[in-house]
Amino acid sequence: METLKRTRIAEILQSKDFGTTVQVKGWxxxxxxNKQVGFIALNDGSTIRNVQIVVPVDAFGEDSxxxxxxxxxxxxxxxxxxxxxxxxxxxxxxxxxxxxxTADPLTYPLQKKGHSLExxxxxxxxxxxxNTFGAIFRIRHHMAIAIxxxxxxxxxxxxxxxxxxxxxxxxxxxxxxxxxxxxxxxKKDANGSIDYTNDFFxxxxxxxxxxxxxxxxxAMALGAIYTFGPTFRAENSNTPRHLAEFWMIEPExxxxxxxxxxQLAEDFIKYCVRWALDNCxxxxxxxxxxxxxxxxxxLNFVLKQNFxxxxxxxxxxxxxxxxxxxxxxxxxxxxxxxxxxxxxRYLVEDHFRCPVIxxxxxxxxxxxxxxxxxxGKTVRAMDVLFPKIGEIIGGSQREEDYDKLSQRAQExxxxxxxxxxxxxxxxFGTAPHSGFGLGFERLLMFVTGMTxxxxxxxxPRTPHNAEF
Ligand code: 4AD
Ligand code: MG
Numbered sequence: 001m002e003t004l005k006r007t008r009i010a011e012i013l014q015s016k017d018f019g020t021t022v023q024v025k026g027w028x029x030x031x032x033x034n035k036q037v038g039f040i041a042l043n044d045g046s047t048i049r050n051v052q053i054v055v056p057v058d059a060f061g062e063d064s065x066x067x068x069x070x071x072x073x074x075x076x077x078x079x080x081x082x083x084x085x086x087x088x089x090x091x092x093x094x095x096x097x098x099x100x101x102t103a104d105p106l107t108y109p110l111q112k113k114g115h116s117l118e119x120x121x122x123x124x125x126x127x128x129x130x131n132t133f134g135a136i137f138r139i140r141h142h143m144a145i146a147i148x149x150x151x152x153x154x155x156x157x158x159x160x161x162x163x164x165x166x167x168x169x170x171x172x173x174x175x176x177x178x179x180x181x182x183x184x185x186x187k188k189d190a191n192g193s194i195d196y197t198n199d200f201f202x203x204x205x206x207x208x209x210x211x212x213x214x215x216x217x218x219a220m221a222l223g224a225i226y227t228f229g230p231t232f233r234a235e236n237s238n239t240p241r242h243l244a245e246f247w248m249i250e251p252e253x254x255x256x257x258x259x260x261x262x263q264l265a266e267d268f269i270k271y272c273v274r275w276a277l278d279n280c281x282x283x284x285x286x287x288x289x290x291x292x293x294x295x296x297x298x299l300n301f302v303l304k305q306n307f308x309x310x311x312x313x314x315x316x317x318x319x320x321x322x323x324x325x326x327x328x329x330x331x332x333x334x335x336x337x338x339x340x341x342x343x344x345r346y347l348v349e350d351h352f353r354c355p356v357i358x359x360x361x362x363x364x365x366x367x368x369x370x371x372x373x374x375x376g377k378t379v380r381a382m383d384v385l386f387p388k389i390g391e392i393i394g395g396s397q398r399e400e401d402y403d404k405l406s407q408r409a410q411e412x413x414x415x416x417x418x419x420x421x422x423x424x425x426x427x428f429g430t431a432p433h434s435g436f437g438l439g440f441e442r443l444l445m446f447v448t449g450m451t452x453x454x455x456x457x458x459x460p461r462t463p464h465n466a467e468f
Contacts, residue, residue, distance in 0.1 A: 004077055010046035013089040018082050022092060024051060025075045025100075027129060031068055033057065038065060040094075042076065045128075048135050048282050052083065052091040060097070071103025071110060071129070117455055124459055124468050132290065135283035136448050136456055139276060143444060144228070146275035147249055150268055151226045156251060159218040159225040161211030166203055167418050169213050170367055174233045175206035176244075207232035210437060211250050213369075213422045216398060219252035219433055220425050226251040228440075238463055240452040241341065241390065243441060245461040252435035258371075258380045258397040261434035262357050265384050265393050266307050268438070269355075273299050276447045284447070292449035298387065299447065307355040307384070310347075315358050318351055319343055338365045341390040348385045356385045368412045370396040372404055382436065389446050395436020402426035 004023040007015075012024060026044030033039045038055035053076050055065065068074060078092040105111065109123050110130065120127040127133040148158065168175055180200040187195055196203050211227035218225040231248040251264065276284055277299055288295040319333045331340040339358075348356050360373060361381040370379035384393035399405040405426055409416050416423065444456035454460040459468045 006075075008046040009042065009044045009049070009051045012051050012080065012092070013047065013049055015080060015090055018080055018090065020080050021077060021095070022080045023075065023077050024053075024092065026051075026073070028068055028070055028072045028074060028103075030070055031065075035062075040068060040074075040076075042074070043129075043134070045134060045138075048131055048138075048286050049089070051089075053078065053094050053097075054081075054091055055094045055097070060094075064097075067099045067102045068097065069103060069105050069108075071108040073100040073103075074098060075100060117450075117452065121454055121460070128458070131286060133455075135280075135286050136444070136450065137458065138283050139280045139448055140444055140456065142275065142280050143272055143440070143447065146272045146279075147226075147228060147440075149275075150271045151224075151251065154224070156224040156226050156253075157218070157222045159215060159222070159227055161208070161214040161227045161229065163208050163230065164201075164205055165208045166201065166205050167213060167422075168206070168414075169208070169210040171412055171414050172209070172233075172235075174235045175209055176232050176234050178205045178207060209233050210248065212252065212435060212437065213419065215250050215252040215435060216422070216433065217425060219254045219435070220429065220431065223255075224251070224253045236463055239341075240454075241442065241445075243453055243457060243460055243462060246453075246457070247440035249438045249440060250435060252433065254431050254433045256397075256434040257432060258359065258382060258434060261395055261397060261436060262307075262309060262359075262382055265357070265382070265395065265436055265438075266355075269384070269392070269443070270303055272443060273302055273447060277303075287448050287450075295449035298449075302355060302386075302446075305354045307357050308352045309357045309359065311360040312358055312362065312378070312381075313360065315339070315343075315347055315356075318347060322346060322351070336362050336364065344383075344385045344390040345387070348387050348390075353387075355387070358383050358385060363408075366396070368409045368414050369398055369405065371399045372408065380434075384436075386442075386446055388449075388451070389442050391439075392442045392446065393436050393438045395434065397432065397434040400426060400430045400432050402430065 004021060006023045006025050009024055009026060012022060024042060026042040029041040029043050029050050031038060031040045036057055038057050040053035040055060041050035042053055043050045075098040076092060076094050077096040078094040080090050081093050083089060083091040110126055128137055164178060189195055209231060211229060215225055215227050227250045230245055232245055234244060235242060284296060316335050329342050333343055359382045360378040362377060363379045366379050366381045370381050372379055380397040382395050383391050386392040406416055406423055441453050441456050445453055448456055450456050
């Protein structure tokens with residue numbers, strides 16, 4: 001006899017081969033019923049929907065069904081049958097049930113419905129088994145595919161930049177140090193400095209905060225590249241928008257000016273949002289209905305809008321006018337100040353009601369590598385600000401002039417001897433170029449409607465939290 005092959009539940013629910021024998025494997029969401037007939041809702045992760053398993057209780061014997069409780073993993077052979085219930089798909093009339101693994105109802109944490117997102121964070125090892133996190137992690141996968149497709153279709157090359165690095169791209173001093181030195185027996189020199197010559201790399205090393213500097217090297221050869229990898233920042237900010245480990249996508253394009261960079265960013269985000277609506281419909285609808293009734297509306301809205309383009313200076317004027325009219329902000333705002341999330345969201349959600357690309361920031365609050373404007377005060381930075389999120393993208397045109405770049409690095413205390421290789425691109429065949437970084441989890445927050453970034457990454461790393 002030919003052995004029966006397992007079919008994924010996503011396919012079972014589409015199938016019209018009623019009367020055939022099928023096999024499914026998955027985790028029990030619920031079991032209910034009476035003495036005659038039982039109903040098992042089974043999920044295997046291939047879709048948010050469960051398949052209903054109809055069990056003739058007498059034929060099986062009540063005892064043999066006892067281990068089939070919420071959370072148990074089972075295999076079912078049965079007849080694919082058209083479901084009589086209205087709006088329901090195919091169901092399976094069980095002939096044989098095998099229990100792979102039980103889940104004791106007294107200790108399995110995912111018993112009743114409606115656990116809080118906070119509670120589920122504490123059981124991040126099990127939360128993928130909930131409808132909510134199944135949906136989120138399927139969307140996360142599809143967004144990664146969308147990103148690769150977007151760039152591949154446009155002739156960008158996926159370029160891998162190192163995770164271990166000896167340079168601080170953003171110069172913000174938020175790096176996680178990496179060492180093989182024995183911390184219990186650290187040797188210091190006469191000045192109290194640590195001697196790194198005996199460390200693994202012979203110098204101080206860290207986890208990367210950005211692949212941009214290496215990405216620029218590649219753009220100066222391959223023309224257009226993007227990176228997509230894990231990024232680490234030891235910023236001690238316990239906010240719903242920051243992670244210590246997050247994923248960033250960083251395109252870098254030779255010959256692009258800031259206007260091209262803005263257009264690329266806008267096209268890129270819209271492509272991803274459209275992809276979610278087209279390819280993750282059921283999951284997005286579920287999140288819309290469960291958590292955020294305006295989610296789909298917001299996604300469609302962003303697709304229709306041309307993002308507002310505005311200089312930092314104009315943005316400050318609008319914020320000052322808001323204060324003059326009685327609006328209050330927690331943090332002070334004046335020309336030269338960095339925008340807090342509340343300021344960004346005021347511009348996007350209250351003033352323009354539309355995504356905003358803010359450009360030409362004061363050079364003091366931006367990184368050394370940004371192209372300096374002729375006014376001597378501002379740089380060609382661009383931040384894309386989104387409703388509910390604030391900053392989703394940060395980028396700029398890059399300073400391509402060797403003298404200006406190295407001078408700005410010195411002014412900002414960036415150790416130029418560590419980035420001689422970066423400065424070299426400006427010595428040999430330099431060219432105008434631009435790029436940006438999209439926070440993958442910020443994009444996912446927007447697409448899923450989740451309001452805490454810890455809920456769009458499987459195992460979040462935040463201050464004092466590295467469980468799982
Ligand atoms: O604005 P950032 O710091 O820009 C850079 O790192 C540049 N090197 C990018 C480039 O031009 N190639 O970070 C880029 C984006 C932010 O807009 C935000 O979406 C995300 O990365 N991001 C974070 N996401 C989660 N947790 C954090 N701690 C983040 N820090 C930045
Ligand atoms: Mg930024």
